[in-house]
Amino acid sequence: MSAEAESAGPDIAAPQNHTFEADVAKLLHLMVHSVYSDKDVFLRELISNAADACEKLRYEALSNPSLLGEDQKGTIRITLDAVARRITVADNGIGMSAEEMIEALGTIARSGTKAFVERLESAQQAEGSQLIGQFGVGFYSTFMVADKVEVFSRRAGSDVANVWSSDGKGSYSVAPVGLDEAPARGTKVVLHLMEDAKSYAETYTIERLIKTHSGHVPVPILLADKPDAEPQQIADGAALWTRPKSDISEADYTDFYRSAAGQFDDPALTIHFRAEGRQEYTMLAFVPGSRPFDLFDPQRKGRMKLYVRRVLITDEADLLPGYLRFVRGLIDSADLPLNVSREMIQESPLLTAIRKAATGRVLSDLEKLATSDAPAYVKIWENFGAVLKEGLYEDFERRDALLGLARFKSTTSGGEWRSLKDYVASLKDNQTAIYYLAGDDAKRLENSPHIEGFRARGIEVLLLSDPVDSFWVTSALGFEGKPFKSVTQGAADLDLIPLAEKPEEQTPEVSAAIASYIAYLKTTLGEDVSDVRASERLTSSAVCLVAPDNGMDKRMEQILASAGKLDGALQKPILEINPRHALVTRLATAREAGGDAAFIESATRLLLDEARILDGTVPTDPAGFAERLSQVLAKSLG
Numbered sequence: 304m305s306a307e308a309e310s311a312g313p314d315i316a317a318p319q320n321h322t323f324e325a326d327v328a329k330l331l332h333l334m335v336h337s338v339y340s341d342k343d344v345f346l347r348e349l350i351s352n353a354a355d356a357c358e359k360l361r362y363e364a365l366s367n368p369s370l371l372g373e374d375q376k377g378t379i380r381i382t383l384d385a386v387a388r389r390i391t392v393a394d395n396g397i398g399m400s401a402e403e404m405i406e407a408l409g410t411i412a413r414s415g416t417k418a419f420v421e422r423l424e425s426a427q428q429a430e431g432s433q434l435i436g437q438f439g440v441g442f443y444s445t446f447m448v449a450d451k452v453e454v455f456s457r458r459a460g461s462d463v464a465n466v467w468s469s470d471g472k473g474s475y476s477v478a479p480v481g482l483d484e485a486p487a488r489g490t491k492v493v494l495h496l497m498e499d500a501k502s503y504a505e506t507y508t509i510e511r512l513i514k515t516h517s518g519h520v521p522v523p524i525l526l527a528d529k530p531d532a533e534p535q536q537i538a539d540g541a542a543l544w545t546r547p548k549s550d551i552s553e554a555d556y557t558d559f560y561r562s563a564a565g566q567f568d569d570p571a572l573t574i575h576f577r578a579e580g581r582q583e584y585t586m587l588a589f590v591p592g593s594r595p596f597d598l599f600d601p602q603r604k605g606r607m608k609l610y611v612r613r614v615l616i617t618d619e620a621d622l623l624p625g626y627l628r629f630v631r632g633l634i635d636s637a638d639l640p641l642n643v644s645r646e647m648i649q650e651s652p653l654l655t656a657i658r659k660a661a662t663g664r665v666l667s668d669l670e671k672l673a674t675s676d677a678p679a680y681v682k683i684w685e686n687f688g689a690v691l692k693e694g695l696y697e698d699f700e701r702r703d704a705l706l707g708l709a710r711f712k713s714t715t716s717g718g719e720w721r722s723l724k725d726y727v728a729s730l731k732d733n734q735t736a737i738y739y740l741a742g743d744d745a746k747r748l749e750n751s752p753h754i755e756g757f758r759a760r761g762i763e764v765l766l767l768s769d770p771v772d773s774f775w776v777t778s779a780l781g782f783e784g785k786p787f788k789s790v791t792q793g794a795a796d797l798d799l800i801p802l803a804e805k806p807e808e809q810t811p812e813v814s815a816a817i818a819s820y821i822a823y824l825k826t827t828l829g830e831d832v833s834d835v836r837a838s839e840r841l842t843s844s845a846v847c848l849v850a851p852d853n854g855m856d857k858r859m860e861q862i863l864a865s866a867g868k869l870d871g872a873l874q875k876p877i878l879e880i881n882p883r884h885a886l887v888t889r890l891a892t893a894r895e896a897g898g899d900a901a902f903i904e905s906a907t908r909l910l911l912d913e914a915r916i917l918d919g920t921v922p923t924d925p926a927g928f929a930e931r932l933s934q935v936l937a938k939s940l941g
């Protein structure tokens with residue numbers, strides 16, 4: 304379309320109509336029909352797009368200075384027209400060709416759109432308005448206040464201009480326009496405001512919105528309160544991060560964070576420093592106060608922006624590792640070369656050094672916060688702990704620092720978060736390992752039979768319920784010299800740690816019956832288990848399954864098997880029986896006394912079924928299980 308449109312002959316000057324991509328149409332419908340409490344966001348989004356356009360132009364002009372011409376300084380101009388109920392936001396930035404308008408204003412480029420739209424559909428009002436900015440559907444928010452939106456644009460260096468126009472109801476048009484109607488360079492967005500949004504054409508409202516939400520964008524903003532009025536500067540476009548920390552208030556930081564990160568909350572941590580010495584750069588970064596919705600997007604992309612001497616280079620520079628992707632902000636380098644391609648900048652050893660230092664700084668600031676304000680740190684952990692833990696198996700160099708930052712719920716923490724330092728400080732005498740139980744359901748973990756023997760000895764067990772836990776914990780070497788050990792794997796090694804309450808001694812007859820019952824279990828259960836043994840970890844349940852000493856943790860095995868990534872067959876578990884459990888002792892002694900063999904075998908197989916159920920799986924032979932259960936119940940009823 305655009306190749307023809309760009310040549311702008313009289314016969315192709317008619318508007319070309321297009322339908323919005325399905326997701327955009329759905330999104331627009333949602334935005335217009337659900338009353339978000341915060342319609343103000345549209346202005347922030349337009350200003351942020353205009354500022355981005357000015358910054359993109361500065362970058363392109365590095366290699367092609369003629370693009371700037373006489374008009375060197377990026378500026379955003381907002382013009383109000385209360386009589387015509389109109390607000391116009393114009394910039395002298397990069398501009399868009401007709402093709403670019405179709406791509407940028409008719410589709411949603413980002414991945415995960417579907418998930419986003421679904422979430423928006425079910426979101427509450429306040430959350431909904433937060434989601435809009437985070438996902439970069441910013442431009443479409445104009446339809447919350449306008450029943451017609453026109454975008455006049457002329458790309459820098461081009462001698463044609465186009466207008467995009469839509470009422471937000473399913474379709475839009477794009478047509479060439481005369482150069483006198485479009486900005487000499489850049490984009491002009493005209494909103495025809497709805498009756499109930501007419502206050503957005505009032506000076507007071509707009510001035511207040513700019514000051515509170517966009518006061519720190521790095522491009523100056525001018526406001527004209529009438530079409531022919533002289534514009535006044537409302538924001539100076541001075542980059543906040545270049546100012547000394549002592550001149551910046553908390554409110555300034557919050558405002559900058561909100562407009563730069565598209566968030567509506569307060570930052571949970573602000574990191575602002577200037578590095579001098581081998582590399583000179585400034586970092587201004589924020590840990591959000593709430594979870595951005597795309598936190599678990601498989602691409603794991605961060606949103607940190609890279610500037611070089613105040614020129615925005617890219618937000619794709621992966622300035623921080625994937626496990627810090629929730630951090631928002633920027634790094635502005637004084638040393639990186641400006642006159643080379645983005646790709647070359649990204650690969651430069653200088654940037655590698657900056658990345659390393661910046662990562663270290665984020666972690667050390669988190670650690671400082673954990674010491675100085677533990678409750679504030681715990682909030683960050685609750686939002687982002689699952690992401691930070693990815694670093695435990697990705698970033699070996701910083702594993703100790705990350706283990707130091709990690710917080711856990713445990714069997715003795717009473718719902719509070721514990722650090723590994725806390726854990727190690729309360730080790731029992733003779734306890735040589737950090738015990739953990741991994742699974743997907745925190746509640747079920749607490750009731751697992753595997754931790755009974757640990758509870759009975761007052762030994763703390765970490766309850767790991769994030770999917771990522773099984774990955775790092777099996778590769779981590781330990782903390783302060785103590786290895787991590789799964790309570791569902793191998794022998795429990797608990798005999799050196801005394802029970803809080805000493806159990807009754809068993810008579811030699813019962814012990815002998817149990818020993819012979821274990822031998823019987825091994826032959827009866829045959830291929831289903833790799834071994835059967837008396838348990839140290841059980842105190843109230845009769846049975847449980849554990850993984851062999853040198854095998855894979857059971858939870859890890861389940862995750863790999865369900866993802867189809869398990870090499871070979873599932874390992875056979877070890878069945879542990881509780882030699883003091885009434886059911887076990889009665890079965891053992893009945894067998895010893897020559898009781899009903901068929902009944903004892905059914906009851907014995909039921910023990911294995913029970914262990915499987917306790918493990919969160921199902922009996923391997925449901926029909927056999929049902930039959931055994933009926934048989935045993937029928938017999939017990941006489």
Ligand SMILES: Nc1ncnc2c1ncn2[C@@H]1O[C@H](COP(=O)(O)OP(=O)(O)OP(=O)(O)O)[C@@H](O)[C@H]1O
Pocket residue numbers: 348352353356394396397398399407408436437438439440441442443489490565
């Ligand atoms: N004033 C403008 N000048 C040039 N391009 C623009 C302008 N406004 C919007 N665009 C283009 O439209 C695209 C879509 O804008 P939109 O606000 O919907 O999302 P975004 O800006 O990409 O995302 P985010 O809001 O997360 O930064 C932009 O990426 C940009 O390419």
